[in-house]
Amino acid sequence: MAAGRMGGYRDYDVKDRDSSVDVVNGKEGYERGRSGNPENNKSRGRDVRDRIRVRQKDIREREVGNGNLRSSSRSDSGSSGGGIVSHGVKQKVLLVRTMDREPGELSSESGSDDATESGLPFKINESAKVVENGIRSPPEKKRKFSPIVWDRDEKEETVSTRNKVAKAVTASPLPSPKEKRESPNAMLDTLEAIPAEAGRSSDPEYLLPSSLVEPSVGGHGSDEFPASGSPMMPSSDSLRKPWQADLEAENFGDDDYVPTRNISSSRWAAGNNSPGDEGEILDAEMPKRRKTTPISESLEGIRVQRKSLTPEIGEIMRQGSEAGTRSSESTERGDRSRSSSANHYLGNDSEKDEGTDLGDEIRRMDTSSSRLDTDSEDETEAPEEAEPSVPPPQRSVNMLQGCRSVDEFERLNKIDEGTYGVVYRARDKKSGEIVALKKVKMEKEREGFPMTSLREINILLSFHHPSIVDVKEVVVGSSLDSIFMVMEYMEHDLKALMETIKQPYSQSEVKCLMLQLLEGVKYLHDNWVLHRDLKTSNLLLNNQGELKICDFGLARQYGSPLKTYTHMVVTLWYRAPELLLGTRQYSTAIDMWSLGCIMAELLSKQPLFNGKTEVDQLDKIFRTLGTPNETIWPGFSKLPGVRVNFVKHQYNLLRKKFPATSFTGSPVLSDSGFDLLNKLLTYDPEKRITAEAALNHEWFSEVPLPKSKEFMPTFPAQHAQDRRLRRVMKSPDPLEEQRRKELQQGELGTSGLFG
Numbered sequence: 143m144a145a146g147r148m149g150g151y152r153d154y155d156v157k158d159r160d161s162s163v164d165v166v167n168g169k170e171g172y173e174r175g176r177s178g179n180p181e182n183n184k185s186r187g188r189d190v191r192d193r194i195r196v197r198q199k200d201i202r203e204r205e206v207g208n209g210n211l212r213s214s215s216r217s218d219s220g221s222s223g224g225g226i227v228s229h230g231v232k233q234k235v236l237l238v239r240t241m242d243r244e245p246g247e248l249s250s251e252s253g254s255d256d257a258t259e260s261g262l263p264f265k266i267n268e269s270a271k272v273v274e275n276g277i278r279s280p281p282e283k284k285r286k287f288s289p290i291v292w293d294r295d296e297k298e299e300t301v302s303t304r305n306k307v308a309k310a311v312t313a314s315p316l317p318s319p320k321e322k323r324e325s326p327n328a329m330l331d332t333l334e335a336i337p338a339e340a341g342r343s344s345d346p347e348y349l350l351p352s353s354l355v356e357p358s359v360g361g362h363g364s365d366e367f368p369a370s371g372s373p374m375m376p377s378s379d380s381l382r383k384p385w386q387a388d389l390e391a392e393n394f395g396d397d398d399y400v401p402t403r404n405i406s407s408s409r410w411a412a413g414n415n416s417p418g419d420e421g422e423i424l425d426a427e428m429p430k431r432r433k434t435t436p437i438s439e440s441l442e443g444i445r446v447q448r449k450s451l452t453p454e455i456g457e458i459m460r461q462g463s464e465a466g467t468r469s470s471e472s473t474e475r476g477d478r479s480r481s482s483s484a485n486h487y488l489g490n491d492s493e494k495d496e497g498t499d500l501g502d503e504i505r506r507m508d509t510s511s512s513r514l515d516t517d518s519e520d521e522t523e524a525p526e527e528a529e530p531s532v533p534p535p536q537r538s539v540n541m542l543q544g545c546r547s548v549d550e551f552e553r554l555n556k557i558d559e560g561t562y563g564v565v566y567r568a569r570d571k572k573s574g575e576i577v578a579l580k581k582v583k584m585e586k587e588r589e590g591f592p593m594t595s596l597r598e599i600n601i602l603l604s605f606h607h608p609s610i611v612d613v614k615e616v617v618v619g620s621s622l623d624s625i626f627m628v629m630e631y632m633e634h635d636l637k638a639l640m641e642t643i644k645q646p647y648s649q650s651e652v653k654c655l656m657l658q659l660l661e662g663v664k665y666l667h668d669n670w671v672l673h674r675d676l677k678t679s680n681l682l683l684n685n686q687g688e689l690k691i692c693d694f695g696l697a698r699q700y701g702s703p704l705k706t707y708t709h710m711v712v713t714l715w716y717r718a719p720e721l722l723l724g725t726r727q728y729s730t731a732i733d734m735w736s737l738g739c740i741m742a743e744l745l746s747k748q749p750l751f752n753g754k755t756e757v758d759q760l761d762k763i764f765r766t767l768g769t770p771n772e773t774i775w776p777g778f779s780k781l782p783g784v785r786v787n788f789v790k791h792q793y794n795l796l797r798k799k800f801p802a803t804s805f806t807g808s809p810v811l812s813d814s815g816f817d818l819l820n821k822l823l824t825y826d827p828e829k830r831i832t833a834e835a836a837l838n839h840e841w842f843s844e845v846p847l848p849k850s851k852e853f854m855p856t857f858p859a860q861h862a863q864d865r866r867l868r869r870v871m872k873s874p875d876p877l878e879e880q881r882r883k884e885l886q887q888g889e890l891g892t893s894g895l896f897g
């Protein structure tokens with residue numbers, strides 16, 4: 143790995159060799175990746191109905207219980223999402239072009255030039271539009287529909303009311319994401335068959351995950367949901383947890399903000415839809431969402447309780463959700479001490495045992511009675527919207543019937559335990575494949591399935607991209623009240639890896655990682671999803687040099703025009719200034735800021751802004767980048783958290799941290815690399831660079847060229863080690879070291895050499 147450092151020309155040679163391979167494969171992949179081809183679209187349109195029928199047949203078969211949730215078919219790339227070129231393909235194209243360029247020549251791969259050409263300090267997404275309020279809307283393309291609603295019984299196409307639509311949709315099991323991606327127009331087709339009045343229900347707010355969630359309501363519960371509080375962040379380890387309540391409460395913000403949608407601004411109207419299609423339908427009155435009735439849904443023992451109706455990935459309104467009650471099912475959420483509950487999942491000696499039967503482990507864990515609800519998203523309604531209380535209708539959906547049991551996996555070791563789940567390395571007993579199993583934390587089973595996990599499952603099952611961790615299927619614990627995501631196994635996460643390596647990544651290695659990261663983020667943004675928690679520990683790396691984004695617990699769908707969301711997202715160190723300053727209307731730019739922090743961290747092996755509290759975080763940012771003002775960031779002074787007495791730091795000192803040349807060991811960064819970093823860390827979110835523009839930044843086409851994935855350094859698989867051992871290993875804390883020694887001595891003393 144060290145050999146690659148500063149070895150620009152060596153890297154260039156490597157890339158050159160590598161590029162010739164890409165040239166061979168690139169064209170084919172490029173063609174495959176273009177879904178914008180009208181011919182392709184035509185034929186796809188013709189096939190859609192057939193595919194829906196096949197799909198429905200498949201669903202019915204699977205309902206009989208023949209296996210896992212995942213379809214065997216899989217889209218080759220994300221292209222079917224509407225012009226999304228898969229990472230691999232795109233990168234190949236980039237490399238092909240790169241080969242033809244002189245070092246430093248601007249990339250024109252996307253067909254659009256960098257902002258420098260237009261004189262703008264950033265590049266505007268080609269297809270971005272500026273809506274009336276000045277908010278830049280995302281490109282009009284890609285997935286038009288929530289992925290979870292692709293599969294609907296044909297009969298539902300004939301229903302004429304929102305409730306009828308919802309009723310029909312709920313009948314379908316968790317759909318196969320791969321097929322959904324294969325037929326992006328399927329939903330469009332389906333909708334075309336729905337009478338206009340039913341079109342109103344196509345509002346995403348009414349589209350709930352068909353099998354896992356239920357709409358619910360309740361009062362605003364302001365006492366339960368700190369609406370705009372900004373809890374201090376006590377330590378990096380728990381940076382994320384305090385905003386749970388706010389995250390849950392954000393959906394109320396959504397409720398309150400019901401923008402008038404119209405064709406020009408609604409994402410549902412995006413795309414080349416002819417009059418009469420769903421775009422027209424949706425121009426009808428958009429009903430206020432979440433005036434719904436709570437429905438408890440029993441899923442073979444799992445109560446999936448939808449406590450909020452966010453416009454999440456795949457939301458389908460259920461039957462009766464309009465008619466019924468505004469149950470004030472305000473879930474008690476006083477107890478949020480995750481840390482205490484964590485021990486119920488940890489500290490079990492058996493965790494160290496190789497090959498423990500996972501089912502046994504789960505049974506033990508499931509007996510824990512002290513799980514706490516922090517994920518569920520209670521939703522209560524405003525008092526004025528209250529309706530007579532009617533017991534929530536119960537539906538039983540046998541959606542888990544087709545899932546395999548976790549007993550079919552052999553647990554190898556615990557990888558980590560995060561806020562939302564415990565992650566194991568496991569072996570599929572049937573295939574022998576090594577996988578990662580993420581057990582969804584059901585903090586309080588009685589209160590249903592955690593919303594964050596629903597989001598994560600929904601998104602990860604729906605998306606497929608080389609830079610996004612692949613969820614293969616969902617499996618259930620023996621008692622059916624535990625759910626696991628079966629993910630492809632990745633050997634490392636970037637945070638832990640950087641803690642163990644001695645040297646920071648070289649520029650060419652950082653380019654390789656950043657390209658993959660940007661491709662993944664572009665895919666998300668193109669598909670109307672904000673990740674909202676990009677950080678190095680959520681970036682997985684395998685020994686093939688592949689980077690994949692994981693942990694979609696905070697991710698959510700966004701739309702245009704923007705709505706209000708909680709600002710308590712993104713781990714503190716990676717949190718954009720607009721969030722720190724309390725904005726509740728944000729967009730993809732928040733992820734781009736995180737990418738800036740990640741890029742800097744990859745280059746220096748140190749977090750860029752490691753604040754302890756929000757105030758401290760802002761202070762650290764201002765000290766490095768200068769204190770923003772109304773001139774460089776119009777609207778800054780009106781942000782809720784802005785104080786007149788901010789210390790005015792005049793200068794941007796970022797270049798000092800990343801000089802062009804260094805004799806002091808500071809990480810070096812070329813001018814164009816610094817330009818990209820600056821654009822990612824631009825204060826004004828409107829001017830912050832987009833993922834697409836960043837991918838086309840000249841930094842990636844100048845020497846040293848991005849290292850090829852195959853030539854990325856490899857390391858012993860961290861995730862194959864016991865989690866606690868790994869913690870000790872990666873901690874440079876001498877006290878920790880001392881503690882470990884004492885522990886070892888203690889162990890020797892008890893189990894002992896001398897017995």
Ligand SMILES: Nc1ncnc2c1ncn2[C@@H]1O[C@H](COP(=O)(O)OP(=O)(O)OP(=O)(O)O)[C@@H](O)[C@H]1O
Pocket residue numbers: 557558559560561562563564565578580611629630631632633634635679680682692693694695861
């Ligand atoms: N597919 C995977 N392969 C290997 N390791 C993984 C995989 N997915 C997650 N991990 C490991 O488990 C850790 C926790 O996973 P994840 O972030 O998804 O859980 P979480 O509960 O959402 O965590 P957090 O509290 O950090 O948000 C990751 O940082 C990573 O180290």
